[in-house]
Amino acid sequence: MNHPRTVMSAVIGLGFGLAAALGTAPALATAAPAPASSASAPHAAYTARSGSHENASANKAFFDAVAKSVAEKRAARPGVQSVTIVYSAANAPTFRTQIANSAQIWNSSVSNVRLQEGSKADFTYYEGNDSRGSYASTDMHGNGYIFLDYAQNRQYNSTRVTAHETGHVLGLPDHYSGPCSELMSGGGPGTSCTNPYPNTNERNRVNSLWQNGFAAALARSGS
Numbered sequence: 598m599n600h601p602r603t604v605m606s607a608v609i610g611l612g613f614g615l616a617a618a619l620g621t622a623p624a625l626a627t628a629a630p631a632p633a634s635s636a637s638a639p640h641a642a643y644t645a646r647s648g649s650h651e652n653a654s655a656n657k658a659f660f661d662a663v664a665k666s667v668a669e670k671r672a673a674r675p676g677v678q679s680v681t682i683v684y685s686a687a688n689a690p691t692f693r694t695q696i697a698n699s700a701q702i703w704n705s706s707v708s709n710v711r712l713q714e715g716s717k718a719d720f721t722y723y724e725g726n727d728s729r730g731s732y733a734s735t736d737m738h739g740n741g742y743i744f745l746d747y748a749q750n751r752q753y754n755s756t757r758v759t760a761h762e763t764g765h766v767l768g769l770p771d772h773y774s775g776p777c778s779e780l781m782s783g784g785g786p787g788t789s790c791t792n793p794y795p796n797t798n799e800r801n802r803v804n805s806l807w808q809n810g811f812a813a814a815l816a817r818s819g820s
Contacts, residue, residue: 641765643731643749643758644784645773659717659720659733660768662741666719680807682766685718691760692745696722699760702793703767706800710767711808714775720766730784731758733765741766753784764795769804 641659667682686696702710720741731747735741743762750758761783775782777790780799795803 599641603608611660631820641733641762641771642729642783643753643761645771658735659741659765660695662735662817663720663766666741681713682710682720683713683718684766685713685716686714687721687723689724690744691724692722692755693752694737695745695756695759695816696763698756699763701757702760703795703803705793706806707767711767712763749784754793756793757781757791758797760793764799764803767797768806769773769799769802781814 636699663682667680676787679760684696684700686693687785688698697714700714704711720743722743722745724745724747726748727744727746729746731744731746732742741767743759745755745759747764747776757780764781766819771783772779773783773785775785777786780788780792780795
């Protein structure tokens with residue numbers, strides 16, 4: 598993996614009408630690279646370059662890492678049913694707006710789990726250059742992270758890429774053969790697809806998965 602060399606800061610509004618503006622090219626700056634072990638770790642990619650088995654394994658490993666992190670912080674509050682997943686965007690300054698928009702999209706779409714930026718993060722966003730594109734993965738030490746690739750985020754709608762990868766945080770797998778209206782179809786529908794919103798089935802699946810808080814989610818993940 599190459600160390601990131603470019604960073605952009607774009608002010609982007611939500612909504613279908615502004616979708617065409619979401620792939621603005623970055624300006625020069627420096628950002629932190631993703632964990633060094635990512636090259637050997639399984640990863641759930643935005644496009645179908647990786648094998649389905651690898652993507653499925655990576656998705657489960659990533660979700661388990663996030664869920665276990667949430668569990669550790671919630672251990673002192675076992676009676677709380679709602680779940681807040683904390684993320685850090687400090688290592689992906691180029692995509693801070695897209696990340697915030699993605700969190701807002703998911704928070705307005707589901708009711709049983711919430712994404713929030715803060716300290717003691719359950720997962721982290723990184724940015725840089727990677728021939729595999731954007732993906733969700735772990736650092737092989739039980740920590741989940743999302744990597745956002747510069748080139749892919751110029752080629753595809755950046756908020757859709759970010760919202761898709763964030764969908765893995767909530768337990769959704771890839772489904773590349775789905776239509777553009779399905780967020781987890783990722784890059785399957787092609788670069789013209791700009792939809793950053795989960796469809797009804799995806800929203801219902803996330804709500805069902807987190808219905809009884811973290812314990813239900815972790816149990817359904819098979820951990």
